[in-house]
Structures are given as structure tokens and as C-alpha cells.
Amino acid sequence: MTILVTGGAGFIGSNFIFYWLDKHPEDKVICLDKLTYAGNLSTLRPVMDSPSFKFVKGDICDKKLVFELFKNERPEYVVNFAAESHVDRSITGPEVFLQTNYMGTATLLEACREFGVGRYHQVSTDEVYGDLPLDRPDLFFTEDSPLHTSSPYSASKAAADLLVQSYVRTFGAPATISRCSNNYGPYQFPEKFIPLMVINALNDEPLPVYGDGLNVRDWLFVEDHCRAIELILRGGRVGEIYNIGGHNEWRNIDVVRLVLQELNRPESLVQYVSDRKGHDRRYAIDPEKIRDELGWLPQTGFEGGLKRTLRWYLDNRPWWRDIVSGEYREYYQKMYGGR
Numbered sequence: 001m002t003i004l005v006t007g008g009a010g011f012i013g014s015n016f017i018f019y020w021l022d023k024h025p026e027d028k029v030i031c032l033d034k035l036t037y038a039g040n041l042s043t044l045r046p047v048m049d050s051p052s053f054k055f056v057k058g059d060i061c062d063k064k065l066v067f068e069l070f071k072n073e074r075p076e077y078v079v080n081f082a083a084e085s086h087v088d089r090s091i092t093g094p095e096v097f098l099q100t101n102y103m104g105t106a107t108l109l110e111a112c113r114e115f116g117v118g119r120y121h122q123v124s125t126d127e128v129y130g131d132l133p134l135d136r137p138d139l140f141f142t143e144d145s146p147l148h149t150s151s152p153y154s155a156s157k158a159a160a161d162l163l164v165q166s167y168v169r170t171f172g173a174p175a176t177i178s179r180c181s182n183n184y185g186p187y188q189f190p191e192k193f194i195p196l197m198v199i200n201a202l203n204d205e206p207l208p209v210y211g212d213g214l215n216v217r218d219w220l221f222v223e224d225h226c227r228a229i230e231l232i233l234r235g236g237r238v239g240e241i242y243n244i245g246g247h248n249e250w251r252n253i254d255v256v257r258l259v260l261q262e263l264n265r266p267e268s269l270v271q272y273v274s275d276r277k278g279h280d281r282r283y284a285i286d287p288e289k290i291r292d293e294l295g296w297l298p299q300t301g302f303e304g305g306l307k308r309t310l311r312w313y314l315d316n317r318p319w320w321r322d323i324v325s326g327e328y329r330e331y332y333q334k335m336y337g338g339r
């Protein structure tokens, strides 16, 4: 069986590839990735020489390339992780988000229609639901919550979800969608909250906390997300949306404090900076559907998962040092300089 994983040189996609090859060594995994700033070929080094793995550099918006790939490889499963994924970048430059996240999904769906697949899975996000108020801890996102996007990133993801649903209804596409909460774990790009805080703490540099630091995110260890996607591919019902989250809500400032404590760094490194535009207050997933239908439950608690993640960043300095010394410096200066 051949499975096509797009965006597999990024954070979650690479973890998914490792997970899949480990669990299904008999399958062939093809990774299609454009290697944008967020994609890293060195991440895939452990599997690069495996006969079960093939890397293809390319853009999911490139119809000719995508069709050629489908024609030659005939993937049974397609899992689309490829995306522009950082909210802050979508605020300074939304266009590429619309292109990759929407048009890229459109191209993949067309290829599935043309060549036929067993399953197409769209990796979406809980951010399509907008945010929840801090003073209503009884409220959670369910699959029926209205789409209510706040950023160009989440709007582009919601648009793609709607397109997937339209292909199910109109063309009978065998597609599913998952909407997961915030992930953390090995190989996450340093621009994202947890790795950024870890790396800055290790470098004894200020930790920039947006606004009042009271925004809440619902954190899930990346491997739990990968297992959920596997269950959806295997047993999820076509046309359905599955929310993924582990009831693990944390205020940003408390995550920062935990990181500092684990790394033995002083709280004086915390620096409150001006808030993100349109900053969502709280995300919180109701995972009842995936639990009841597919028996999914998270297996990694936050303290344990965070310890594993910190250990990974400590043990893999060359991986992130290469990244933070390159064009990332310019990005950091632009995003945080004088903020």
C-alpha cells in the first residue's frame, strides 16, 4: 500500500512519517514537500535511505507535478499536512496562505478525483472555530461549532475544509477532515510558541509573551495526533469531521513558567510584548466523537510530553541551531524587534 504524505518535511508531517513507517513497515511512504522555510530535509534523514520511503520536492499547487506523481505512484491514502501554518506570518503576508492552503488542497482534490484514491485526509485545525471566552470554561469546540475564523491562516484552513466537504458531496470523494488542537513535540519549527520559548531560554534570551499571557491553548503531544489520523484513515467515516484534543488547557504564561522551571532558568527572562492582532483567547476541544467512534484517547500527559520535548531540543541542538542562524534571524528581528 502506498501512502502520500504532503508537507512531510515539516513538524507534524515528519512525525507522522516516522510513526507510519514504524507501525507499517510493509507500506510505501511518499513525501511531497516544497521545502519552504518550514520544511527541513535534515529532519527526514533517519528515513531517507529506507527502501519504503521516497521524497519528492514539489509544490502541492503544481498541478502538472501532482498529477504526474499520482499517475506514477497511485497512492491509496493521501494525507495533506502541507500548509503555511504560522498565524503571525499570515498577518504580515496572507497571500501565500490562500495559495498553499486553499489552492494546494484544490489541486490535491482534483488529482484524487482524476486518479481515484482509497482515502483523502485533510489535516485541519481547531482554529477554524475561532475562539472561546475565558470566563466560560464549560464551552468546548465540537464538530458542529460554527466556523468563525480570526486570522488569514485559520480562514484559509476553513476555506479548504469547505472545499473538501464539497468534493465529498458533489463527487463522492472518500475524504475525511480532522481538526486538532495545538501540537508540541520534536521537530517543531522554532517560530512556534513552545520551541521558541525553549530555545530562547537555553540561549538566556528574553521570552516574548504576547499581551497578558492569559490566552489558553489546548496542548497535544504530536504522536497522539498521528495516532488519531491513523485511526481516522482506517475507521473514520467518509465525509466526517473529527476534532482531536486531550482536554489539556494551559495559559501561555503557565507554559512559559513550566519551561523555565524545567530548564532551570529564571522567571526574569519573561518579557511581555505587544499582543498579536486578533489574538484568539481560548481554544478547547471536545474530543467525544473520536473517542466514542474510534476509541482514541491521548496517551501522553503534558508534563511527560513536555519533558520529552525539552530533552529532544537539548539533544538536537544542531537541528535548531542551523535554523535559527539563517533567514530566521531576519524574521525574528522583524517580528520581535522593538515590539
Ligand code: NAD
Pocket: 006, 007, 008, 009, 010, 011, 012, 013, 032, 033, 034, 035, 036, 037, 038, 039, 040, 058, 059, 060, 061, 080, 081, 082, 083, 084, 085, 086, 100, 104, 123, 124, 125, 126, 157, 179, 180, 181, 182, 183, 184, 189
Ligand atoms: P509546518 O509549518 O511545520 O510544516 C508545513 C510543511 O509543509 C513544511 O514542510 C513545508 O515545506 C510544507 N509546505 C508548505 N507549503 C507547501 C506547498 N505549497 N507544497 C508542498 N509543501 C508545502 O506545519 P505543521 O505544524 O507540521 O502543521 C502541519 C499541518 O497541521 C498544517 O496543515 C496545519 O494547519 C495543521 N495543524 C497544525 C497544528 C500545530 O499545532 N502545529 C495543529 C493543528 C493542525
Ligand code: TYD
Pocket: 086, 087, 088, 182, 191, 192, 193, 194, 196, 208, 209, 210, 211, 215, 216, 217, 252, 276
Ligand atoms: P502559536 O504557537 O503561534 O500557535 P497558535 O496557532 O495557537 O497561535 O502560539 C501559541 C500561543 O502562544 C498563542 O496564544 C500566541 C502565544 N505566543 C506568544 O505569547 N509569544 C510568542 O512568541 C509566540 C510565537 C506565541
